Amino acid sequence: MTDPATLPATLPPGYKLATDPQENGPDYRPTVDVIDWTGHGNLGDEAAAEVLADLLPGAKIRHTRQPTAEFCILGPGSLFGVKTWLESAEQIPPSSRLAVFGTGISEHPAEWPDGMADRWREVLDRADLLAVRGPLTAKALTETVKTKTPVRVIGDLVLCHPGPAEQPKPTTEGKILINAAADLGGKRGAKILALLAGLVDTIQASGREVVYLPFRTTELAQARRLIQSTGIACLPPDLPAVWAAIDQAAAVVSLRLHGAILAARLGRPFVSLAYNAKHWDAARHLGTDFFTVSADRIQEADLCRILDHAIEDGTAGRFLELYHQKVRPAAEAIEDAAADLAAYWHFSA
Numbered sequence: 001m002t003d004p005a006t007l008p009a010t011l012p013p014g015y016k017l018a019t020d021p022q023e024n025g026p027d028y029r030p031t032v033d034v035i036d037w038t039g040h041g042n043l044g045d046e047a048a049a050e051v052l053a054d055l056l057p058g059a060k061i062r063h064t065r066q067p068t069a070e071f072c073i074l075g076p077g078s079l080f081g082v083k084t085w086l087e088s089a090e091q092i093p094p095s096s097r098l099a100v101f102g103t104g105i106s107e108h109p110a111e112w113p114d115g116m117a118d119r120w121r122e123v124l125d126r127a128d129l130l131a132v133r134g135p136l137t138a139k140a141l142t143e144t145v146k147t148k149t150p151v152r153v154i155g156d157l158v159l160c161h162p163g164p165a166e167q168p169k170p171t172t173e174g175k176i177l178i179n180a181a182a183d184l185g186g187k188r189g190a191k192i193l194a195l196l197a198g199l200v201d202t203i204q205a206s207g208r209e210v211v212y213l214p215f216r217t218t219e220l221a222q223a224r225r226l227i228q229s230t231g232i233a234c235l236p237p238d239l240p241a242v243w244a245a246i247d248q249a250a251a252v253v254s255l256r257l258h259g260a261i262l263a264a265r266l267g268r269p270f271v272s273l274a275y276n277a278k279h280w281d282a283a284r285h286l287g288t289d290f291f292t293v294s295a296d297r298i299q300e301a302d303l304c305r306i307l308d309h310a311i312e313d314g315t316a317g318r319f320l321e322l323y324h325q326k327v328r329p330a331a332e333a334i335e336d337a338a339a340d341l342a343a344y345w346h347f348s349a
Helices: 043-055 083-089 116-124 135-145 186-205 219-230 239-248 257-265 277-286 300-315 318-344
Strands: 031-035 060-063 071-074 077-080 097-105 129-132 176-179 210-212 251-254 270-274 292-294
Touching: 031 083, 043 060, 043 097, 043 239, 043 257, 043 318, 077 083, 077 135, 083 116, 097 135, 097 277, 097 318, 116 135, 129 135, 129 318, 135 277, 176 186, 186 210, 186 219, 186 300, 210 219, 239 257, 251 257, 251 300, 257 270, 257 277, 257 318, 270 277, 270 300, 277 292, 277 318, 292 300, 300 318
Parallel strands: 031 060, 031 071, 071 097, 077 097, 097 129, 176 210, 176 251, 251 270, 270 292
Antiparallel strands: none
């Protein structure tokens, strides 16, 4: 953590320190507008929002696309490269303070529309803190956006979530959890559903039980085809139920990024099916490239082989090593960045 004495003391006009009860009252909490995916029904984004609220208990968090508060946070989530989130960020009042916290790229900058990098630079150059999800995001912001604000990699905020247990446990002979992010839709979604249907058949033939792992209610209508054709059970789209299931699982195979992130947080084996740059961003941060595969290119036989490797590594304790060597340090980096931000903005703990 940075020594608060070394942080700038400038504050928005008229702002009174949250640590001064004589000025603000003992229950005063400054409002922070957060631009993120909260409210869109995705359990991973809801988990990240819970972490952010826990990290900044001295603030009143308000999730919005129309920021007006004296203090604004961009992220967490995959926001860079998405036009609607850029437009929201551009609405932040000139007098407001801005921090970027746990934000990542959605698509590689080469796929961004013309002029988007310049517009992001105008937003990010004013940030007090620029703490991002992974090294690919950091590279995009330094080499393509070319922001003058120093970039700090902290990881996905869900790595800091308390979850159902503080410490992970060794892998057991549990169920295999599958997520198809079936609301992708179209030919691409249908192809991925067919891939996973074949994987489910192979897993079931080996005697293991498979359960569908939903991350949002909009998945369920299209995932029903996979569920009905294979006869697998489906968890409720409820964060406590999802946490508990992953904690007891033998492995997770997920198209949703946070399927892999939650598994990593609990020291469980996983295979991450990547459909855009955010998966590779997280993989580079955790060092799990081998267990991250292209959902559009992987063949069923190769996916089965990689899943077998993941289960074997889980049994050998290597995903517990991943937790201690990568996940726990990431959680500490996230906590330190939050403490720095609170000190920078003069928030009470």
